[in-house]
Amino acid sequence: MNVERALVSARGIYKHYGGIRALADVSLDIGSAEIHALVGENGAGKSTLVKIMTGAEKQDAGQVMVDGREAQLTPEKARELGIGAVYQEPSLIPAMTVLENVFLGWEQRFGLGLLDHRRMRREAAAALDNIGARIHLETEVATLSVADRQLVEIARALVQQARVLIFDEPSAVLSGVELERIFNVIKELRSHGLGILYISHRLAEIFELADRATVLKDGRVVASRPVNELTMEDLIHLMVGREIGARHLRPEAARDRIVLEVDKLALGQDREPISFELHAGEVLGLAGLVGSGRTRLANALGGIRPARAGVVFRNGRPVRLKRPSDAMRAGIVVIPEDRKREGLILGHSVRENLALASLKELSTIGMVSAKAERRLASEAVKVFAVRPPAIDVATGTLSGGNQQKVVLGKWLVRKPSAEVVVLDEPTRGVDVGAKYEIYNLIDALVARGSGVVLISSELPEVIAMSDRVLVMSAGNIVGELKRGELSEERILRLAVLGREHELAASEGGGDAA
Amino acid sequence: MRSVGWPNHWVKRQARTLLAWSLLIFLFLLTTVLSETFRSPAVVTETFKGATFVGMAAAAEFFVVVAGGIDLSIGSVATISGMAAAVLMNGRDQNIPLAVAAALGVGLVVGVINGLLVTWVKITPFVATFGMLYVLQGVAYSYSVNPVGQAAPTFYNLYEDSIAGVPVLLLVMVGFWGICWYVATQTAFGKHLYAVGGESGAARLAGVRTTRVSFASYVICSVVAAAAGLLELTQTYVGTPDLGATLLLTTITAVVIGGVSLFGGQGSVIGVLGGSLVLAFLGQFFDSVQVNAFFQQLIEGLIILALLGIYRQRVKR
Numbered sequence: 001m002n003v004e005r006a007l008v009s010a011r012g013i014y015k016h017y018g019g020i021r022a023l024a025d026v027s028l029d030i031g032s033a034e035i036h037a038l039v040g041e042n043g044a045g046k047s048t049l050v051k052i053m054t055g056a057e058k059q060d061a062g063q064v065m066v067d068g069r070e071a072q073l074t075p076e077k078a079r080e081l082g083i084g085a086v087y088q089e090p091s092l093i094p095a096m097t098v099l100e101n102v103f104l105g106w107e108q109r110f111g112l113g114l115l116d117h118r119r120m121r122r123e124a125a126a127a128l129d130n131i132g133a134r135i136h137l138e139t140e141v142a143t144l145s146v147a148d149r150q151l152v153e154i155a156r157a158l159v160q161q162a163r164v165l166i167f168d169e170p171s172a173v174l175s176g177v178e179l180e181r182i183f184n185v186i187k188e189l190r191s192h193g194l195g196i197l198y199i200s201h202r203l204a205e206i207f208e209l210a211d212r213a214t215v216l217k218d219g220r221v222v223a224s225r226p227v228n229e230l231t232m233e234d235l236i237h238l239m240v241g242r243e244i245g246a247r248h249l250r251p252e253a254a255r256d257r258i259v260l261e262v263d264k265l266a267l268g269q270d271r272e273p274i275s276f277e278l279h280a281g282e283v284l285g286l287a288g289l290v291g292s293g294r295t296r297l298a299n300a301l302g303g304i305r306p307a308r309a310g311v312v313f314r315n316g317r318p319v320r321l322k323r324p325s326d327a328m329r330a331g332i333v334v335i336p337e338d339r340k341r342e343g344l345i346l347g348h349s350v351r352e353n354l355a356l357a358s359l360k361e362l363s364t365i366g367m368v369s370a371k372a373e374r375r376l377a378s379e380a381v382k383v384f385a386v387r388p389p390a391i392d393v394a395t396g397t398l399s400g401g402n403q404q405k406v407v408l409g410k411w412l413v414r415k416p417s418a419e420v421v422v423l424d425e426p427t428r429g430v431d432v433g434a435k436y437e438i439y440n441l442i443d444a445l446v447a448r449g450s451g452v453v454l455i456s457s458e459l460p461e462v463i464a465m466s467d468r469v470l471v472m473s474a475g476n477i478v479g480e481l482k483r484g485e486l487s488e489e490r491i492l493r494l495a496v497l498g499r500e501h502e503l504a505a506s507e508g509g510g511d512a513a
Numbered sequence: 514m515r516s517v518g519w520p521n522h523w524v525k526r527q528a529r530t531l532l533a534w535s536l537l538i539f540l541f542l543l544t545t546v547l548s549e550t551f552r553s554p555a556v557v558t559e560t561f562k563g564a565t566f567v568g569m570a571a572a573a574e575f576f577v578v579v580a581g582g583i584d585l586s587i588g589s590v591a592t593i594s595g596m597a598a599a600v601l602m603n604g605r606d607q608n609i610p611l612a613v614a615a616a617l618g619v620g621l622v623v624g625v626i627n628g629l630l631v632t633w634v635k636i637t638p639f640v641a642t643f644g645m646l647y648v649l650q651g652v653a654y655s656y657s658v659n660p661v662g663q664a665a666p667t668f669y670n671l672y673e674d675s676i677a678g679v680p681v682l683l684l685v686m687v688g689f690w691g692i693c694w695y696v697a698t699q700t701a702f703g704k705h706l707y708a709v710g711g712e713s714g715a716a717r718l719a720g721v722r723t724t725r726v727s728f729a730s731y732v733i734c735s736v737v738a739a740a741a742g743l744l745e746l747t748q749t750y751v752g753t754p755d756l757g758a759t760l761l762l763t764t765i766t767a768v769v770i771g772g773v774s775l776f777g778g779q780g781s782v783i784g785v786l787g788g789s790l791v792l793a794f795l796g797q798f799f800d801s802v803q804v805n806a807f808f809q810q811l812i813e814g815l816i817i818l819a820l821l822g823i824y825r826q827r828v829k830r
Contacts (some may be wrong), residue, residue, distance in 0.1 A: 054718070056717075056718060075717060075718055075719070075720045076720040076722075079720050085718075087718065091714075091715040091718045091719065092712075092715055093707070093708045093711040093712045093715055093716065093778065094711065094712065095707070095711045095778045095779050096704075096707055096708065096711060096778075097522075097526070100704055100707075100708075101719075103704075104704065104705075104708050104716065104719040104720075104721065105705070105708075105716070105719040105720035105721045106719075106720070107701035107704060109700070109701060113699075113700040113701065113702065114695075114699055114700065115699050115700060115701060115704075136522065138522040138523065138526070139522060140522075140525065140526060156719075
């Protein structure tokens with residue numbers, strides 16, 4: 001695609017968040033009547049690029065060109081220039097009506113600020129008709145299905161005369177018939193000359209939908225080609241292969257004692273029940289794309305959001321997991337993904353955070369012993385290498401990696417020690433040095449006989465740390481891989497293609513294996 | 514085709530407003546049945562007039578709350594504006610324009626400061642306006658602990674005057690609520706208030722200038738609160754430093770009874786009008802059946818808790 005014909009182009013975009021690189025030298029063109037797919041693993045930088053192209057975030061370097069001219073984008077400016085977006089996160093106001101949302105920030109008015117309701121009603125109805133959406137204009141958005149909300153967002157973009165429409169992973173929140181509907185709408189929009197940027201990490205739909213695909217890996221463009229020059233294998237190959245660096249392997253776990261048995265745990269409607277076992281001294285990796293149900297499973301085990309049905313056994317005995325205190329009592333600790341909100345009280349000191357789960361043990365006749373609390377915190381800070389090694393600073397002032405060590409420390413100093421530890425994305429947003437210290441903590445956990453469930457979107461990490469890996473897709477466990485069988489490609493193939501692929505492979509004689 | 518089911522959608526969206534007005538009608542009928550004195554048109558008119566002051570303050574608070582904020586300084590703004598106007602009027606008609614301008618000016622200045630504290634300095638609305646409450650109360654009492662100034666005759670006569678048999682105060686009220694309704698429902702700014710209070714991030718992505726909108730909500734709130742202070746002066750004749758003490762809680766009560774969500778994004782002007790009338794008629798009801806004022810507080814508290822319970826249930830479903 002040459003630059004003159006592109007409606008919108010990104011040119012050499014760089015973006016950092018703190019010390020973490022999100023995008024480096026990213027260039028991309030969206031042409032008229034083209035569906036351009038942007039693919040990449042979780043954290044490859046897709047969403048950041050969307051935010052920059054819609055003016056929601058500002059790039060550190062590089063330009064966004066609209067019709068060949070450089071544009072300083074803000075959300076208003078982007079819209080004026082005809083760039084619309086359908087976000088994954090809520091970008092509609094739930095308590096307002098469809099009509100109000102379609103025209104939010106774009107209200108049509110007479111003089112005196114009086115709104116031209118009749119005109120807005122007419123245009124909104126036309127836009128919804130255009131995309132075959134049968135949604136009443138006075139319906140409150142809160143009552144709509146996710147698919148209908150996306151249609152409302154599309155209608156909003158159409159009303160605002162968008163020429164370029166960006167879809168941020170609609171398939172992460174939609175499936176089946178609803179997704180098919182959105183696909184048809186997208187193709188229809190293309191036939192009207194709109195340029196579409198379609199973000200996804202589901203590869204099958206790229207081939208169904210897109211004309212061109214650009215692959216992002218670690219914030220860089222690794223390829224940008226017409227889809228008909230690509231195969232599924234090419235795409236998978238392009239997406240994987242990130243480096244994690246050398247790391248010594250733990251001796252494989254003995255697997256002689258089952259510490260946790262999950263039997264037909266039902267996590268949601270239209271999801272198959274989940275069953276697996278965890279052994280003492282084992283790290284069980286849970287891989288899968290964002291939204292594949294991994295966090296939901298962690299929350300069920302931690303009593304944070306109880307499962308609908310099914311039984312969990314600890315050392316052979318069934319346990320009740322209705323609330324977090326049940327899980328603590330059963331010796332199951334879940335360390336949540338969102339450490340700032342669910343793992344720590346940021347305004348409290350390191351000492352207070354470390355002691356929070358052990359207050360009962362630190363108390364005599366209901367009084368927390370300040371001395372015991374200090375002793376516990378000082379030891380923990382030393383053992384877990386928290387830097388700076390001070391116990392009276394506010395936890396929020398520590399770096400991400402050190403905060404995470406405090407979260408881990410809080411649970412690991414607790415007596416009696418938990419035999420089952422579930423870690424949900426323990427190294428997200430953590431710098432490289434701290435990552436290794438967290439890996440060492442995991443090694444220490446299994447060395448003392450705990451079983452660890454490691455949820456991570458970073459495949460190299462899952463592979464390096466796990467004795468076994470369960471791959472989840474669309475809420476189901478779609479495969480189990482043992483240490484000798486682990487590779488990024490195998491995991492990703494299962495995660496992306498799910499069980500469908502297995503079936504296809506076995507029927508077609510394993511042509512894609 | 515698209516109009517099918519319209520009344521149903523409307524009822525759902527206006528459920529809180531309808532609830533407030535049902536309560537009002539119930540209260541009105543109850544008082545009419547129980548109290549003979551209440552059955553005279555004069556008493557009903559008086560009750561309506563009594564609702565102007567709190568009503569105006571409640572409307573002021575509405576604009577901030579619906580945009581996701583809160584303004585606790587509203588009572589002290591009304592106090593200072595009333596005192597300033599009374600002192601400047603000093604009982605003379607020719608001073609009225611100056612006094613009115615000064616009173617509204619007080620509101621404007623406080624509103625701008627509140628708005629900046631919240632949107633620029635980024636202090637939590639509750640804390641920022643709480644601080645402002647103390648500052649203004651301090652200014653009022655350090656100026657005088659006793660009533661000061663004197664309203665001009667033309668000004669305080671507004672309370673009793675009528676045009677073609679309709680009390681001026683009621684005309685003011687109708688006009689005022691009409692404007693509020695217009696701004697909240699018929700202008701883009703109104704929609705933006707709801708959007709910012711409902712989901713500020715999404716509003717920003719839709720191109721709404723969110724900080725500007727919430728800044729404006731504080732300015733409007735303080736200016737309207739200052740106007741309410743002026744209006745109250747027609748009844749009190751003198752500026753009193755303790756006027757605002759109870760006003761804050763009363764306005765928030767009216768806003769809540771009127772069905773406005775304290776989390777922002779939901780509620781209606783008509784509902785708030787209903788809420789402030791409910792309070793006025795409740796007062797009248799207790800007067801007429803001769804129950805003491807403390808019992809009235811208890812009943813108001815129970816009404817608030819009951820209504821919030823009902824709203825909460827609706828959210829859950």
